[in-house]
Amino acid sequence: MSTWTGKKVAVLYGGRSSEREVSLKTGAACADALRQKGHDVVLVDVDLEVAARLRAERVEVAFVALHGRWGEDGSIQGLLESMAIPYTGSGVLASAMGMDKTVSKAIFRSLGLAVADYRVFPRAAAGSIGVGDLPFGLPCVVKPAGEGSSVGVHLVNDAAELGPACRDAASYAGDVIVERYVKGTEVDVAVLDGKALGAIEIVPANAFYDYAAKYTAGTTKYFYPARIPEAHVRAVMDAAEAAHRGIGCSGVTRVDFIVAGDGTPYILEVNTLPGMTATSLVPKIAAGLGLSFPDLCDRILDGAALKS
Ligand SMILES: Nc1ncnc2c1ncn2[C@@H]1O[C@H](COP(=O)(O)OP(=O)(O)O)[C@@H](O)[C@H]1O
Numbered sequence: 671m672s673t674w675t676g677k678k679v680a681v682l683y684g685g686r687s688s689e690r691e692v693s694l695k696t697g698a699a700c701a702d703a704l705r706q707k708g709h710d711v712v713l714v715d716v717d718l719e720v721a722a723r724l725r726a727e728r729v730e731v732a733f734v735a736l737h738g739r740w741g742e743d744g745s746i747q748g749l750l751e752s753m754a755i756p757y758t759g760s761g762v763l764a765s766a767m768g769m770d771k772t773v774s775k776a777i778f779r780s781l782g783l784a785v786a787d788y789r790v791f792p793r794a795a796a797g798s799i800g801v802g803d804l805p806f807g808l809p810c811v812v813k814p815a816g817e818g819s820s821v822g823v824h825l826v827n828d829a830a831e832l833g834p835a836c837r838d839a840a841s842y843a844g845d846v847i848v849e850r851y852v853k854g855t856e857v858d859v860a861v862l863d864g865k866a867l868g869a870i871e872i873v874p875a876n877a878f879y880d881y882a883a884k885y886t887a888g889t890t891k892y893f894y895p896a897r898i899p900e901a902h903v904r905a906v907m908d909a910a911e912a913a914h915r916g917i918g919c920s921g922v923t924r925v926d927f928i929v930a931g932d933g934t935p936y937i938l939e940v941n942t943l944p945g946m947t948a949t950s951l952v953p954k955i956a957a958g959l960g961l962s963f964p965d966l967c968d969r970i971l972d973g974a975a976l977k978s
């Protein structure tokens with residue numbers, strides 16, 4: 671029996687971000703899993719009337735299954751704190767810091783984690799970024815500071831592609847970040863309640879793990895456990911725990927890395943609300959430990975609390 675058995679659980683999903691479609695899948699899967707565990711679940715698509723809906727449904731605890739802006743960035747967490755409704759995952763500040771790559775990169779650096787060399791440009795300056803502004807040269811990766819799911823992320827191989835990539839990134843939330851392209855193995859680590867569960871290797875069919883690669887079945891290969899030396903696995907798991915702790919996260923996170931040939935784990939980001947369909951990466955890693963998807967969702971729900 672979990673703490674929340676017999677209580678009214680709202681799975682918050684959908685929302686207005688560019689990752690709405692992904693969240694609809696995450697939310698539906700988590701709601702199913704929680705029902706299998708015997709919970710009384712209502713699915714709430716988060717719109718401008720969400721506060722009234724939570725009250726009308728007499729919601730006692732919220733399972734946050736949103737991605738992107740307003741769901742992953744501290745906004746909904748602030749609303750839930752204000753309404754005194756305990757919720758899963760990270761609190762207001764950790765969510766906001768995790769969502770903003772300008773802020774999270776600065777914290778990663780201060781923690782002594784390996785961060786690929788990068789430059790930050792305000793959106794208004796994006797039109798005039800040139801290769802001369804990039805001490806690390808090309809290839810580079812251009813991304814908006816405030817999105818997820820690879821939305822607005824571009825791999826730039828030659829100078830002519832830089833302008834269009836920066837202008838596109840500037841059409842999304844946050845600063846424009848340009849960083850050195852890191853060659854290596856893409857490895858994501860699931861962290862639950864502060865402990866790294868495992869590391870999964872991602873091999874996209876194309877140059878990088880873009881939106882299509884993330885959500886089109888069959889375009890990406892996954893290897894669990896990651897096919898890197900044991901010492902490199904240990905290093906990337908340690909770095910993931912340090913990042914989770916350093917940002918102040920709660921519940922489950924997925925910390926993304928590129929592990930260079932020498933084993934240096936270059937951190938890309940902390941996802942405070944990772945994808946949670948039955949075939950997403952965190953559930954894949956949990957399954958490798960014998961933790962089923964319903965049990966994982968139940969564990970996450972168990973951690974629901976007010977955090978501010
Ligand atoms: N510096 C980099 N070097 C190489 N590939 C990168 C780099 N930054 C991002 N990528 C690729 O782009 C993908 C998305 O970047 P990421 O920073 O994780 O943003 P998002 O929040 O959109 O997932 C990564 O999964 C990786 O494949």
Ligand SMILES: [Mg+2]
Pocket residue numbers: 819820926938939
């Ligand atoms: Mg990512």
